Amino acid sequence: MIKKIFERYFLGKNQPDQEKIWDFRSSLGSMFYPKSIALIGASNDEKKLGAIVLKNIIQSGFVGEIFPLNLKSPSILGLTAYKQYQDLPVVPDLALIAIPAKFVSVAVDEIAKKGTKNIVIFSAGFKEIGNEGLALENELKDLIKKYKINVLGPNCLGFVNNLAPVNVTFGQPVKNKGNLRFLSQSGAIASSIFDWADSNGIGFGEFVTLGNKTDLNENDILNYFAKNDISQLTKENGSSDVVPIGMYLESIVDGQEFIRIAKTISQKNPIFVLKPGKSTESKQAMQSHTGAIAGEDYVFDVALEKAGVLRCEGIEDFFDLSRTFAWEKVPKGKNIAIISNAGGPAVISSDYVSEAGLNLVRFDEETRRELEIHLPRAASILNPVDVLGDALAERYESAIKTLIVDEDVHSLLIILTPQIMTQIEETAGVIGKLSLEYGKPIFCSFMGGSLISKGEKILNKFKIPSFRYPQRAIRVVAQMCKWKEYQDLQKSMVDLINDSESTSESEMALPNIESSSKLLSTVLAQGRKNFDSFEANQLLNFFGINTPQTKKCESLQTAKDFVSENNFPVVLKISSSELLHKSDSGGVIVDIESDERLNQAYESLNKIIKTFENTSSYSIQIQKQVNKGIELIIGSKKDPTFGNVLMFGAGGLLANLIEDRNLGLVPLDRYEIEKMVQGSKVYQLIKGYRGDEGYKIDKIIDLIFKVQNIVDAHDQIVELDINPVILNREGIWSVDGKIVLG
């Protein structure tokens, strides 16, 4: 049994459904590469959606057949128009709907009857406007199920596929082909991306907007992307060797599936996501905008990390990563060299380099000597290299040439300020030439306004990303390196897995799932959602988790009997499924070491219980006091998008003083749990503090594993919390457990 759990954890539980993927591949292929397109709601009125979309299709260079549908006009923009979908001479690969929401269902029904499998619905007025729209959307859902069709939208901007080519949007996209792939839940943000891409000479392969995601969602499109490699189609001189995917998402439909697909893709191609939702305010805004419900944001971060997906800090980040991943190779490592013609910006950049976790490489003697030969005496030959304010293009060239062949240098950042002698365009040209020649990643920061923009234009032509501020360049390089690290880690994971499996397996006892299921049923049958202390202890025990000796005290005598069996010191506490934060209400008395104290404590808890309304649901619990040790917290919480999330950190008093919340998405393998524990703040105490002998973390890892087994076995558990877990020389003790059912 445990062996199986291990295998599943190590190998990942959600194996892709091969048939489903094949399905997407074939049918979505005919969506994104249609041979014929029908447009319901085509119009001659230039301001109407039905005209804009039609014009976009024509101008995109689409070579297939186009069938406009319109009830009145026999011809739209010079093309023969049809009144009824059933009258079309062929079965179009793709149908577009640009008519008011209330007519959409009828249209979909006709389209599907004819046999068309792919539909894009531009129309707004569905769930995003409230109940009325929701009813329409549910109608639509039924039709999708009935006819097994692929629907993009409603309330979306459509998509562009520059590789087909075809543009079925009502935006103003560029036709530049390139290696970028975009996936956006919001259509509006697309217009900014189009304008930005156009003025920076940036091309893309596909741009897909999702809208309400009634049918097709991010996972479907990602699956399609994963199966359709466009790297050969978009290869260009000077561009990077990856096919980056940029996403704007407000929600994720199926978190576990998302992680699986994204993980597969990001082994080879970078994915970066812009997702709002950090603040309560923005959650509200999202609900009124697109009807999405945001999961807790920190869980999202953990999920992305697991999948190797980068998260953008903002829209600027999104643009910067798009351009950089499209154009520049990912550096081999974190060593960066800076060349600048101004001291100030170089100094500031050094700050960012270390903040961003990059390494300002120390040049070896050979490189320093080479720089000394080519640069004037006053120049700095340390990193950052200061080529001085009067540097012409030639001096930049010598410095770059020296550093570009240094194997310790993984990337170059070239800063230029427009000083009186500076040859802005010539320098840009030199950088472009050397980039093509040597292929080492180069990033630029030409700082200023209209003077330097001439240089930027040349850099753009060479596909060298330039940023107005060096900070941006460094941030992007750091993100690239982060993705590189993820890739490297994935490659080395297999060994790690083999190592861990052998060491840990033997220690684990088999969980008693039968008994624990019975216990859950009992609690649920009583209409309760919370376990009391005893039940919580029992459940933990069924999964092999150590809890201190404990007993429910019917009377003071029971407590005394417990002491004669287990000796002092003991703890007395109130147990109830209605009282989850015991110590807040004085419901826990510790350090009881004498009969007198025991009497007092029992009395005092009894008094407290009497102040409660429903006295009968409370009882007094006696527990053997565990010796002092390090207090930890281990818990699990069910996230609506990503499922069970494990938490580990400092417990007891510390938990409230230091923010030590280390999360992991179930299923976690041993290596991931180890990383989680070692990444915590309390690990400083665990590994031994100021001469204290440390603890091995095996016992903690095992305990987290057991907690994982519990929540994995019982889907009804929405919250599990052990606080404190006490780690001392005798072992590891789960002193106080809380369990909440959903």
Place this chain on the structure above:
Amino acid sequence: MIKKIFERYFLGKNQPDQEKIWDFRSSLGSMFYPKSIALIGASNDEKKLGAIVLKNIIQSGFVGEIFPLNLKSPSILGLTAYKQYQDLPVVPDLALIAIPAKFVSVAVDEIAKKGTKNIVIFSAGFKEIGNEGLALENELKDLIKKYKINVLGPNCLGFVNNLAPVNVTFGQPVKNKGNLRFLSQSGAIASSIFDWADSNGIGFGEFVTLGNKTDLNENDILNYFAKNDISQLTKENGSSDVVPIGMYLESIVDGQEFIRIAKTISQKNPIFVLKPGKSTESKQAMQSHTGAIAGEDYVFDVALEKAGVLRCEGIEDFFDLSRTFAWEKVPKGKNIAIISNAGGPAVISSDYVSEAGLNLVRFDEETRRELEIHLPRAASILNPVDVLGDALAERYESAIKTLIVDEDVHSLLIILTPQIMTQIEETAGVIGKLSLEYGKPIFCSFMGGSLISKGEKILNKFKIPSFRYPQRAIRVVAQMCKWKEYQDLQKSMVDLINDSESTSESEMALPNIESSSKLLSTVLAQGRKNFDSFEANQLLNFFGINTPQTKKCESLQTAKDFVSENNFPVVLKISSSELLHKSDSGGVIVDIESDERLNQAYESLNKIIKTFENTSSYSIQIQKQVNKGIELIIGSKKDPTFGNVLMFGAGGLLANLIEDRNLGLVPLDRYEIEKMVQGSKVYQLIKGYRGDEGYKIDKIIDLIFKVQNIVDAHDQIVELDINPVILNREGIWSVDGKIVLG
């Protein structure tokens, strides 16, 4: 005595030297508004500094006399040239030096002899190139002292004063007059600022570069700025009502003086600083670039906070703040309203708003109703307001008009994405018009590329700051509000001071400075820098600080005698001026509660001492053990730039687990100390944790005051550290003090 200390602390000790200020005013006035300028090293060779500067002076529209000096040519750029400074027909107000470093001193001597009081030295090759240059710089220093002249530089770019007008730089500055004032240690960064300002239509009053700061430094120029109000000269339609000062600094010459001047200025006008130095790497870069030595960076942050100066996160921040403070009024409060034609960016912006500490205002019913009337049904009338993708300029206008009159709205952020219907220029025009009409702060984010840049140009004309990314706009608004809060706080400080003075004074005992001075002398006379535990205790006691009973144990018998007097429990520890981290080496044994334990402990410490080399400098100390309580740390460290820095935070074990380093620059008044304590993490424990009764913080504040008195009285103390300070029900105890002399 204490009364005096209080007064000093509350009123600020460094009163400005009125005479000195008058001095700057008059003499620097003739530097920045010269009637005549001489240029040593003038040249006809266009590429030479001496030609570039001369051309700049002429082109700047300078109306005074210009005297080029050149040993060979009788005429430079059409002006009569002179061979010798003494031959000049008048005494120029300002002399510029553009000749190699080795000839500079001779030139300065001649200039000063003639009577010219103001000199700008462009020449590089001084301390920034090492020892050889340092010698030249020292020579220069002597001349400055001898002749009492004002020297800007060397190794600087000069200055521009668009109000004179005069441009004595070798940069490419714009001539646009405006309300910004710039002060930069680096000249190179200026070229980027000029280019950026030019292409954004931004003007400035003065731009002063400091170079090596051999004579004039940031404080001198700030003083000059403070005394020369240019607000009337630079008032323009649409611009803000302040005169912002932007600084790029790598070091600060006199920290206390800087705080004093900056504090005065920032009551009225915002100051923002860009200063590198966060990382070790950049410290190195600075030393090789301009020879500056960076003080510890976090102290700099505390100093800026005290002075009400904003710190820029990077160059982008610097540019953004420059433009915004120059153009837009500071919002009255933190309530911001967002209008957008795209849901996505609006949602993301909501995130930033709460992250930045601003408040996404909830509209009242009236405003909501008004919005409902003017916006289509599908629009969001909550904040952010979504005017929808098809919004024309008119719809933006209605939304802005509704919100701009809402008194709960302190500022507006208007986001525009270039969708197919969007009227980019018209919308920009509408925003500009409404801004002029209502005067409420408006910030824009037109997102995209070349399409939206046409709108940006119009916004620039109206002096409405627009940012490509809403995040930037929000960051800037938050910074503005931060400055506003500082201003408000300063205004309310007088009352607070009066309150605090009355409550605390009586409790303080007079320090025994005579005895403490004697103690210091004794330690210094022995050639030591460290106090041993007894000496440290003594010094603390002289200032009225509670330490637990303690005694040096010549023998075990002394320890036993101590116990009969003071009872168990006791602590035994090794005392030595050579052993500052006792517990690391097992040199502290606590919880001694029996004779047997006492014997063992004494034995064990003796053994440890025997392992040391210089056995005689160690002794065993016995101390009454203080009851458990909250462990704190209180310390002070001398910063080379800003003087004594007090530190407060969690002590003992916690100090190493949580970063709880709360700093304050001496002198601190009671209110500042209170804020420091309340801002700490350990304050959570102090004020009472989970039902525990809390502590009043008066005792902590008094203790910090006493520590401040110590370091203030004894300039030789460079480090003072009390850890732990134990706060318990009996009082507050300084258990272990360390004192290091400089």
